[in-house]
Amino acid sequence: MADINMKAKESALVDVIASFIAHTSIRLPDDVFAKLEEMRASETEERAIQIYDLMFENMRLAKELKRPTCQDTGVLQFFVRCGTGFPYLDSIEEVLNEAVLKSTKETPLRLNVVETFSEYNTGTNTGTGVPFIMWEMLPGRTDCEIYTYMAGGGCSLPGQSTVLMPAEGYPAAVKFVMDRMTTYGLNACPPLLVGVGIGATSETAALNAKHALLRPIGSHNENERAARLEEMLEEGINAIGIGPQGMGGDKSVMGVHVVNTARHPATLGVAVTVACWSHRRGCIVFDKDLNYGSTTHSEFEGGAL
Ligand code: SF4
Incomplete structure (x- = not known):
């Protein structure tokens, strides 16, 4: 019974992280959006102002149409700062891999992952060493911060x-x-x-x-x-x-x-x-009971699993 419950939680984790990846592809982080607004407001060159206006129109349409802000949705990288007491520590790698597969289909994300030397596109946005995951272990803690980053070409x-x-x-x-x-x-x-x-x-x-x-x-x-x-x-x-x-x-x-x-x-x-200006990095934080929220995207609704 405990195993079934664990599997259900892992599956729910995949769903939330996949939807967070989708959200970050469509909406820029709060600080990036605010900085672009500030730069637009202080710019004095007419052509530069027009380009900023196009960026904001692009972001408005991305939100309205639920499409990525840039066609190059990158190769996914994750930076995981995880408490050694986080109950799902052992599953994180598999969960992130599954979340990339799911978000690739559902967002959708462009298929960007090409196996080196064999030179074929895997068609899944996953491949050898991709998604790239970097770990930082946090002894004595039970929460887990997951930074997502779409590394465009x-x-x-x-x-x-x-x-x-x-x-x-x-x-x-x-x-x-x-x-x-x-x-x-x-x-x-x-x-x-x-x-x-x-x-x-x-x-x-x-x-x-x-x-x-x-x-x-x-x-x-x-x-x-x-x-x-x-x-x-x-x-x-x-x-x-x-x-x-x-x-x-x-x-x-x-x-x-x-x-x-x-x-x-x-x-x-x-x-x-x-x-780039479309700096798609995000951070989602889970506590040990899988209550979650984002520290970078205020429009991403937190919740509990
Ligand atoms: S540099 Fe950034 S905005 Fe430009 S094409 Fe690449 S991902 Fe898109």
Whole structure:
């Protein structure tokens, strides 16, 4: 009997997460929507204002017609911060996989997953290592936060990571980011949210950069120097004048977020990744009794399973 109840709960979890994925494909997170409104209000160039107006019309129609805000619904990535006491911990991976299958059919989401080397589209939005799931275990807790992220092709293109010689210092990290923004920034449908990761190796820096995209817009790094770097990069990228959709304008970025971890004395790992104006990241939180709600999308109705 207990097993049957567990299976029923897991199935209900699949339904809720699939509907949350659909919701995030159609509605942008509250902070992104508010930032775009703010940028539209302060923009002075006529063409840029027209592009912002088109974005808002696009979002209005997406909501009205229940269709994704962009045709590229990405490859699904999940960042799971889960209490070790969460009763459904063992099932999460399977639940997320099932939720992607279900949301792909029902939303629907574009079929984007291609097996590498075999080079065929799986037709399900799942494949080897996809959906990508990154875990953070939270000892002593019983709740589970699931961050969803739709990594589109255009907004993934500017991503790069490297390891700098430490003597090159932070100015070299700034040059690395600026070089990437001036060459590939346009590919990602600006205004951009730029995630910068600093760490010991190329992969730790890359993961930090991705985490930076999950932070709320308007938040700042707790380290004063890192926060100053965020500010300087934001000023620098805005000064390039890319503007919305790369057509010129006062602002080019919704923000620059830096996430840093400690490094080896002989290395300075740096990575950059970006989110486009249609920054479809969301967070849904479950408690141990499966009461749930979203911290990013106020229009997503919470409930209990
Ligand atoms: S960069 Fe973003 S808005 Fe542009 S096509 Fe890709 S997912 Fe869509």
